Amino acid sequence: MKQLLDLFFAFFKIGALTFGGGYAMMPIIQAELVNKRGWVEEDEVLDYYAIGQMTPGIIAVNTATFIGYKRGKVIGAIVATLGVVAPSIVIITLIASVFDLFMEQSIIQEAFFGIRIVVVALIASGVVALSKKSLLDLTTKILFVASLIVMAVWSPSPIILIVIGAVCGLIFGREVAKK
Numbered sequence: 127m128k129q130l131l132d133l134f135f136a137f138f139k140i141g142a143l144t145f146g147g148g149y150a151m152m153p154i155i156q157a158e159l160v161n162k163r164g165w166v167e168e169d170e171v172l173d174y175y176a177i178g179q180m181t182p183g184i185i186a187v188n189t190a191t192f193i194g195y196k197r198g199k200v201i202g203a204i205v206a207t208l209g210v211v212a213p214s215i216v217i218i219t220l221i222a223s224v225f226d227l228f229m230e231q232s233i234i235q236e237a238f239f240g241i242r243i244v245v246v247a248l249i250a251s252g253v254v255a256l257s258k259k260s261l262l263d264l265t266t267k268i269l270f271v272a273s274l275i276v277m278a279v280w281s282p283s284p285i286i287l288i289v290i291g292a293v294c295g296l297i298f299g300r301e302v303a304k305k
Contacts, residue, residue, distance in 0.1 A: 129197065129198060129202075130198060130201065130202065133197055133202055133205050134206070134208065135209065136158060136159065136165075136206075136209065137190050137205075137206045137207075137209030137210040138209040138213060139158065140154050140155060140158055140159075140190075140209075140210060141190075141209065141210040141211060141212065141213040141214060142217075144186070145244070145245050145248075146241075146244075146245030146246075146248055146249060147184075147185070147186060147245075148175075148178070148185030148186035148187075148188075148189065149249045149252050149253075150245050150249050151189075151248075152171075152248075152249075152251070152252030152255060152256070153248060153252055153255065155171055155189065156168065156171065156255060159171070159193060165193065166193055168255075169259060170196075171189070171193075172256060172259055172260065174192040174193060175189060177192065178192065179284070179288065180285075180288055186210055187207055187210060187211060190206040190207050190209065190210040191203045191206060193206055194206025194207060194209075265298045266298075269291070269298075273287055273291070
């Protein structure tokens with residue numbers, strides 16, 4: 127029971143401290159679950175994010191579900207998922223009840239401007255953490271740059287890029303593993 131409560135409150139804390147979605151959550155998951163608690167390895171989190179990106183649903187919820195399952199099977203997955211979504215449900219309900227009263231005020235608009243900047247920084251921090259583990263050699267760096275260019279120029283479906291990335295991983299992954 128203590129393990130489930132720890133799981134719930136760890137993800138409740140992550141859900142409560144994260145603005146900007148699943149990618150902004152990455153550094154908080156890193157600090158809380160990898161560094162502080164040692165529940166998962168950094169490589170596992172990267173894998174969960176990759177799988178969470180490919181599966182339907184919100185990446186933060188998918189990642190919480192995967193980590194929860196690792197810690198406590200099905201009940202752990204449910205508890206972690208509830209933990210990560212509970213703060214959002216409470217916050218959204220409270221904001222929705224007063225949104226129209228305050229949104230037009232300049233101080234609120236300025237606060238959201240600042241929050242957006244911090245969210246971009248959190249996402250960038252997650253990208254840097256991912257790149258340290260993912261950009262291993264010239265081949266992976268070329269694939270990364272090529273993916274960015276393709277996304278910027280043609281905006282294809284993420285599914286197409288993920289499938290191409292998987293194929294490239296199958297082709298070039300053996301070379302990286304040999305090194």
